[in-house]
Amino acid sequence: MIALVGLVAVMTALSLLLGSNLISPYAVVGALVDPANDPGAVVWGSRVPRTVLGLLVGLCLGVAGAVMQGQTRNPLADPGIFGVSAGASLAVVIGVYVVGTSSVLATLWLALAGAIVASIVVFGVAALGRGLSSPVPLAIAGTAVSALLVALTSYLVLSDETTLAAYRIWVVGSLSGRTLDGVGIAALFALAGLVFAVANVRSLNSLALGTELARGLGENLLRARILGLAAITLLTASAVAITGPIGFIGLTAPHIARRLVRGDHSWLVPASGLIGACVLLACDVIGRVIGGTAEVPVGVVLTVLGGVVFIGIVRRGRIAAL
Amino acid sequence: MTPALEVRDLTLAYDRTPIFDKLDLRIDEGGITTLIGANGSGKSTLLKAFGRLLVPTSGTVLLEGSPLRGLSARSVAKRLAILPQKPITPSATTVRELVSRGRHPHQSLFRPWTPGDSAIVDAALAATGITDLAERDAGALSGGQLQRAWIALVLAQEAPIILLDEPTTFLDLSHQLDVLRLVRSINRERGATVVMVLHDLSLAGRYSDRLVVVGGGRVIADGTPWEVLTPEILRDAFDLEATVIPDPASGTPLIVPAVDIVL
Numbered sequence: 240m241i242a243l244v245g246l247v248a249v250m251t252a253l254s255l256l257l258g259s260n261l262i263s264p265y266a267v268v269g270a271l272v273d274p275a276n277d278p279g280a281v282v283w284g285s286r287v288p289r290t291v292l293g294l295l296v297g298l299c300l301g302v303a304g305a306v307m308q309g310q311t312r313n314p315l316a317d318p319g320i321f322g323v324s325a326g327a328s329l330a331v332v333i334g335v336y337v338v339g340t341s342s343v344l345a346t347l348w349l350a351l352a353g354a355i356v357a358s359i360v361v362f363g364v365a366a367l368g369r370g371l372s373s374p375v376p377l378a379i380a381g382t383a384v385s386a387l388l389v390a391l392t393s394y395l396v397l398s399d400e401t402t403l404a405a406y407r408i409w410v411v412g413s414l415s416g417r418t419l420d421g422v423g424i425a426a427l428f429a430l431a432g433l434v435f436a437v438a439n440v441r442s443l444n445s446l447a448l449g450t451e452l453a454r455g456l457g458e459n460l461l462r463a464r465i466l467g468l469a470a471i472t473l474l475t476a477s478a479v480a481i482t483g484p485i486g487f488i489g490l491t492a493p494h495i496a497r498r499l500v501r502g503d504h505s506w507l508v509p510a511s512g513l514i515g516a517c518v519l520l521a522c523d524v525i526g527r528v529i530g531g532t533a534e535v536p537v538g539v540v541l542t543v544l545g546g547v548v549f550i551g552i553v554r555r556g557r558i559a560a561l
Numbered sequence: 562m563t564p565a566l567e568v569r570d571l572t573l574a575y576d577r578t579p580i581f582d583k584l585d586l587r588i589d590e591g592g593i594t595t596l597i598g599a600n601g602s603g604k605s606t607l608l609k610a611f612g613r614l615l616v617p618t619s620g621t622v623l624l625e626g627s628p629l630r631g632l633s634a635r636s637v638a639k640r641l642a643i644l645p646q647k648p649i650t651p652s653a654t655t656v657r658e659l660v661s662r663g664r665h666p667h668q669s670l671f672r673p674w675t676p677g678d679s680a681i682v683d684a685a686l687a688a689t690g691i692t693d694l695a696e697r698d699a700g701a702l703s704g705g706q707l708q709r710a711w712i713a714l715v716l717a718q719e720a721p722i723i724l725l726d727e728p729t730t731f732l733d734l735s736h737q738l739d740v741l742r743l744v745r746s747i748n749r750e751r752g753a754t755v756v757m758v759l760h761d762l763s764l765a766g767r768y769s770d771r772l773v774v775v776g777g778g779r780v781i782a783d784g785t786p787w788e789v790l791t792p793e794i795l796r797d798a799f800d801l802e803a804t805v806i807p808d809p810a811s812g813t814p815l816i817v818p819a820v821d822i823v824l
Binding site for chain 2: 312438441444445447448449451452454455456457458459497498501502503
């Protein structure tokens with residue numbers, strides 16, 4: 240755990256030092272100490288915000304993934320499964336299509352709203368059916384609602400070129416050009432999500448024994464589910480709002496964490512968050528360095544590297560069945 | 562004396578199929594009561610109603626005299642532990658961690674883990690004879706060892722009433738005996754009230770103080786093993802032709818099914 244914190248610090252330093260603008264480490268440190276020394280405002284205008292946001296988004300996605308896999312007892316569960324990403328995408332697309340807005344701030348609000356509405360719908364559909372005792376109805380409702388939202392998004396995107404152009408850039412997930420302006424609200428949502436996730440940790444440990452035994456141990460199932468879903472929704476929604484949908488972290492970070500700190504969620508959840516932050520920053524730095532002036536968006540780097548890493552994990556048989 | 566558990570006028574349904582109609586049953590403190598009955602007779606359903614896992618359609622379940630419906634999940638869990646038929650073994654978890662989760666109802670955000678909890682977990686591991694396995698991964702245990710670990714978890718819960726749903730399923734005969742001896746020692750040494758569901762009638766007769774035969778939405782028979790395991794009741798409840806003889810080893814009823822008549 241201490242090693243993970245150290246790794247996050249290393250990644251933060253790398254993220255501040257490396258980039259498409261070549262600046263000497265001394266200049267970066269000088270700029271950090273005194274913003275007036277900032278060459279071309281690269282450090283405070285670009286690297287500090289994207290590092291802070293990268294840490295936040297990675298942390299959110301890692302924690303959300305661990306809570307998600309604990310709630311559904313599904314090792315393939317990804318925060319996207321609750322329709323959160325699909326809801327955010329549709330809201331962003333509607334914004335562009337109807338109002339023609341594609342400013343970073345408007346996109347952020349739209350994504351946040353879309354994500355939250357979508358997950359409330361998913362929760363409602365699951366609760367109306369066979370209820371929340373088994374994780375299966377939730378996953379099915381999430382998948383179904385996601386499919387519907389993706390279909391609507393595709394329809395809008397394909398029928399309007401301007402929308403397609405704006406959507407295309409947003410949907411890969413990037414930290415480039417993001418500033419700290421207006422992310423306060425997303426950060427607030429993320430913070431609430433983290434608090435809920437921590438409060439859900441003990442319940443995740445008992446839910447891992449099966450619903451019946453968890454109830455026998457005095458778990459209030461409805462409360463545990465609502466708390467967990469609220470955490471997942473808030474964390475994923477704020478991540479999606481800041482960077483656009485970013486896959487793989489929510490799916491893989493918990494698996495790596497499980498190997499490092501094992502199955503107790505009071506360690507697993509924070510470790511997964513730290514791993515998420517490391518991985519996101521690392522991929523963002525890689526994207527900046529390999530792309531030169533034309534950066535490769537972090538979402539693309541992650542999908543390519545994440546895919547390879549995940550195949551490696553699967554081939555070595557290290558995926559734990561939950 | 563207030564019974565440990567009591568159902569009054571209980572109607573239970575599972576997916577709208579009625580299972581029990583206006584059932585009355587009392588479980589007194591201290592003994593081992595085993596629910597037996599044919600497949601689909603509802604014995605596990607009844608156990609779940611006792612354990613607050615199933616909400617009755619009508620009627621009441623009383624835990625030490627107070628209606629279950631009015632109690633919080635946590636306060637029930639401090640007085641009653643239930644081991645379901647198929648608990649899930651969590652991944653990357655040691656036996657000690659697994660057993661520690663039995664302390665769940667006694668903890669909260671504001672009452673963290675204490676040395677007292679550790680002592681209780683150690684005692685539960687010792688009582689079930691798995692102290693040596695404490696640091697092993699729960700997923701690597703054999704069926705018999707794992708069942709002991711689950712029973713240790715239930716013991717760590719420190720509830721005076723313990724419900725076990727088919728604790729011997731999937732185990733070979735020697736491990737079935739092993740688990741039932743353990744259940745009896747928990748009952749005799751800790752004074753725990755045990756209610757369980759078993760399939761093997763002779764083993765049920767050997768290890769229970771009282772047998773309750775359920776079927777057709779009601780209690781068919783209720784009493785000591787010798788009172789209940791009679792050819793007539795076996796025919797009525799299980800559609801089984803059998804002779805009942807004293808078990809040469811324990812003196813409890815031994816069921817000997819009749820030989821098939823080949824024409």
